[in-house]
Amino acid sequence: MKSAPDWIAHPDTPYLLIDEAKLKSNINYLKQRVESLGSHLRPHLKTLRTLEAAGYLLDSKSAPATVSTLAEAEAYAKAGYTDLLYAVGIAPAKLKRVAALRQQGINLHILLDNITQAQAVVDYAAEFGQDFSVFIEIDSDDHRGGIKPSDSKLLTIAKTLGEHFTGLMTHAGGSYACNTEQGLKNFAKQECDAVRIARNNLETAGIHCAITSVGSTPTAHFGEDFSDISEVRAGVYTTFDLVMKNIGVCDFSHIAMSVVTTVIGHNKEKNWLLTDSGWMALSRDSGTAGQNRDFGYGQVCKIDGSVLDGLCVNSTSQEHGVIELSDAYQLEDFPVGHQLRIMPNHACATAAMHPVYHVLMSDGSHNTWQRITGW
Amino acid sequence: MKSAPDWIAHPDTPYLLIDEAKLKSNINYLKQRVESLGSHLRPHLKTLRTLEAAGYLLDSKSAPATVSTLAEAEAYAKAGYTDLLYAVGIAPAKLKRVAALRQQGINLHILLDNITQAQAVVDYAAEFGQDFSVFIEIDSDDHRGGIKPSDSKLLTIAKTLGEHFTGLMTHAGGSYACNTEQGLKNFAKQECDAVRIARNNLETAGIHCAITSVGSTPTAHFGEDFSDISEVRAGVYTTFDLVMKNIGVCDFSHIAMSVVTTVIGHNKEKNWLLTDSGWMALSRDSGTAGQNRDFGYGQVCKIDGSVLDGLCVNSTSQEHGVIELSDAYQLEDFPVGHQLRIMPNHACATAAMHPVYHVLMSDGSHNTWQRITGW
Numbered sequence: 033m034k035s036a037p038d039w040i041a042h043p044d045t046p047y048l049l050i051d052e053a054k055l056k057s058n059i060n061y062l063k064q065r066v067e068s069l070g071s072h073l074r075p076h077l078k079t080l081r082t083l084e085a086a087g088y089l090l091d092s093k094s095a096p097a098t099v100s101t102l103a104e105a106e107a108y109a110k111a112g113y114t115d116l117l118y119a120v121g122i123a124p125a126k127l128k129r130v131a132a133l134r135q136q137g138i139n140l141h142i143l144l145d146n147i148t149q150a151q152a153v154v155d156y157a158a159e160f161g162q163d164f165s166v167f168i169e170i171d172s173d174d175h176r177g178g179i180k181p182s183d184s185k186l187l188t189i190a191k192t193l194g195e196h197f198t199g200l201m202t203h204a205g206g207s208y209a210c211n212t213e214q215g216l217k218n219f220a221k222q223e224c225d226a227v228r229i230a231r232n233n234l235e236t237a238g239i240h241c242a243i244t245s246v247g248s249t250p251t252a253h254f255g256e257d258f259s260d261i262s263e264v265r266a267g268v269y270t271t272f273d274l275v276m277k278n279i280g281v282c283d284f285s286h287i288a289m290s291v292v293t294t295v296i297g298h299n300k301e302k303n304w305l306l307t308d309s310g311w312m313a314l315s316r317d318s319g320t321a322g323q324n325r326d327f328g329y330g331q332v333c334k335i336d337g338s339v340l341d342g343l344c345v346n347s348t349s350q351e352h353g354v355i356e357l358s359d360a361y362q363l364e365d366f367p368v369g370h371q372l373r374i375m376p377n378h379a380c381a382t383a384a385m386h387p388v389y390h391v392l393m394s395d396g397s398h399n400t401w402q403r404i405t406g407w
Numbered sequence: 408m409k410s411a412p413d414w415i416a417h418p419d420t421p422y423l424l425i426d427e428a429k430l431k432s433n434i435n436y437l438k439q440r441v442e443s444l445g446s447h448l449r450p451h452l453k454t455l456r457t458l459e460a461a462g463y464l465l466d467s468k469s470a471p472a473t474v475s476t477l478a479e480a481e482a483y484a485k486a487g488y489t490d491l492l493y494a495v496g497i498a499p500a501k502l503k504r505v506a507a508l509r510q511q512g513i514n515l516h517i518l519l520d521n522i523t524q525a526q527a528v529v530d531y532a533a534e535f536g537q538d539f540s541v542f543i544e545i546d547s548d549d550h551r552g553g554i555k556p557s558d559s560k561l562l563t564i565a566k567t568l569g570e571h572f573t574g575l576m577t578h579a580g581g582s583y584a585c586n587t588e589q590g591l592k593n594f595a596k597q598e599c600d601a602v603r604i605a606r607n608n609l610e611t612a613g614i615h616c617a618i619t620s621v622g623s624t625p626t627a628h629f630g631e632d633f634s635d636i637s638e639v640r641a642g643v644y645t646t647f648d649l650v651m652k653n654i655g656v657c658d659f660s661h662i663a664m665s666v667v668t669t670v671i672g673h674n675k676e677k678n679w680l681l682t683d684s685g686w687m688a689l690s691r692d693s694g695t696a697g698q699n700r701d702f703g704y705g706q707v708c709k710i711d712g713s714v715l716d717g718l719c720v721n722s723t724s725q726e727h728g729v730i731e732l733s734d735a736y737q738l739e740d741f742p743v744g745h746q747l748r749i750m751p752n753h754a755c756a757t758a759a760m761h762p763v764y765h766v767l768m769s770d771g772s773h774n775t776w777q778r779i780t781g782w
Binding site (some may be wrong): 044045046047078100101102120121122123124125126129144145146148149152176177205294296297298299306308311312313315316317318349350351352354367368369378380381384385386387388405406407 | 419420421422453475476477495496497498499500501504519520521523524527551552580669671672673674681683686687688690691692693724725726727729742743744753755756759760761762763780781782
């Protein structure tokens with residue numbers, strides 16, 4: 033563990049800190065892994081939502097990327113990125129914004145899983161002479177949306193879309209409930225198999241499927257064969273978090289995000305530290321509560337990033353955090369004014385609370401990145 | 408229930424909607440209540456964090472207000488507000504920003520509960536010739552910070568502060584765990600009694616306490632006598648939310664905040680609606696889960712605001728919400744493209760996810776307000 037540079041103590045707390053060296057390492061690892069297994073990444077940019085992070089995740093302005101909002105698509109398009117998948121089922125009223133980006137030369141792909149959406153796309157296309165690029169969402173794990181690979185509606189929707197149909201997409205969000213190596217391998221195969229079956233059903237019916245897209249951070253890290261899959265999506269691997277550690281995808285040492293906080297008081301009777309990082313800085317996400325290890329609202333670390341074993345943020349209000357000290361720690365070790373770092377349960381949720389990120393560059397210097405906000 | 412004006416369907420979803428008529432009614436009710444009980448409000452601006460909401464909450468630029476971050480204090484000061492209490496224990500490193508505002512003529516009060524903070528204040532004051540205005544936090548309910556009213560440290564801290572000492576503040580956040588009228592009345596009395604005892608102990612020692620400040624939304628609405636209390640603070644009453652409804656402070660009809668969402672898909676096997684409002688729009692706050700009625704991630708309403716009894720958002724991912732229909736509802740009643748409104752569990756947390764709010768004005772017209780972000 034390298035000691036923290038002096039500047040880390042200077043921004044007013046709470047603030048979000050990104051560790052560039054870990055970020056780069058996480059990004060490079062998965063890129064190489066997926067390419068060695070015969071596919072390519074389409075990184076999901078939703079975790080950090082900054083142009084700077086996109087620069088690390090994407091090799092070129094034409095590299096494929098995934099976004100979770102049209103606001104992101106518009107911001108990345110403005111910065112020159114041209115191949116964007118908006119991976120939330122399209123609301124018909126949003127087609128106008130999609131069309132506006134496509135008219136600017138952005139290959140913005142959209143997603144849908146029902147005939148009402150497909151009909152809205154072809155109606156819009158006919159009325160305005162607009163071409164679209166549409167992925168159909170396949171349900172590979174029964175956890176949210178999509179249609180089953182062998183559902184006859186798949187053919188109906190693809191035929192309705194006609195020339196606007198591009199490919200198949202699935203996201204095994206259910207993999208978050210796994211935490212064994214074999215379970216994750218199985219989930220990754222299940223995800224791939226779902227689009228393989230769907231693709232086969234389409235091709236048997238004479239419909240060409242140009243792209244197959246699978247992925248979640250756990251399955252991208254445990255899949256064993258992506259050779260017949262066009263692309264793999266993952267997002268939170270950029271920084272990782274405690275939920276991913278509990279699943280077994282990363283360890284503490286890979287987590288590239290933390291919130292820097294200051295001790296502002298003690299409750300001596302209860303052996304509590306009070307800090308200035310509440311849920312406004314950490315988020316209300318308690319995603320580790322149902323996992324094998326509950327980190328409360330985050331794992332407490334020293335300011336240099338080293339983990340303080342057994343210490344987590346036990347409760348939060350808007351701008352206060354409470355850390356209950358175990359017998360291994362003394363209040364006197366954490367005087368008022370002392371700074372700590374908190375690793376997040378869920379990096380996407382914690383980053384969402386911060387309009388600006390502070391970045392510890394690999395050479396120890398300090399950058400700031402602006403988050404793209406809104407929808 | 409008035410029907411919703413046409414414009415409500417036009418902004419892209421998800422978006423935050425504020426009902427101005429309800430906001431004004433909530434604000435006026437509590438102002439009159441507290442004044443009729445012999446005190447004054449120092450509204451907490453942390454729920455909406457906008458200059459426009461401050462305009463409704465504060466009668467003049469010199470009216471007392473409460474903030475949860477220095478970023479808010481700086482923004483309100485820039486807009487001309489001059490009496491601001493930063494109600495989070497001060498980190499010594501933040502005194503420089505406090506001093507900068509005070510040098511601009513802003514009476515920014517700070518809060519503390521320990522001798523380390525008090526010493527930092529007097530040291531800074533001595534070094535830079537700066538005056539401060541300090542509230543000491545009293546612990547009235549054993550739930551977070553503050554010192555007990557009869558703790559001898561109260562006198563030590565007040566004496567250390569000397570001329571910088573202004574008053575006593577307490578916040579009975581523990582009142583959120585109540586849900587009976589008598590329980591809330593008792594909590595309000597407990598909150599007032601804590602500062603009464605502390606004030607008496609100070610005055611017996613010859614220390615003048617100029618201001619006593621109490622409050623939380625529940626206790627402000629149930630207190631029966633504030634006649635010897637200088638001011639009462641409350642924040643979330645501005646819009647109310649489902650947590651407050653469960654406590655018994657408001658009913659559905661008072662809730663002035665909702666998130667407008669669009670149905671983007673159905674899971675027919677499970678009788679689920681999929682919407683475009685996930686935790687990014689609703690927040691991860693599940694604050695009603697431990698209360699007498701669990702609203703999941705929010706109560707579902709028609710677009711005109713009328714409550715759909717028994718329907719709530721059952722689960723969320725980043726940009727998806729899942730609403731599980733009970734037998735009383737049919738998927739066909741909620742076609743793809745249909746819009747709904749979601750009442751929030753916790754208005755402060757939901758508002759925090761939105762950089763812009765859309766406002767339904769009393770005359771049916773449309774405004775937008777910008778949120779003050781960061782720390």
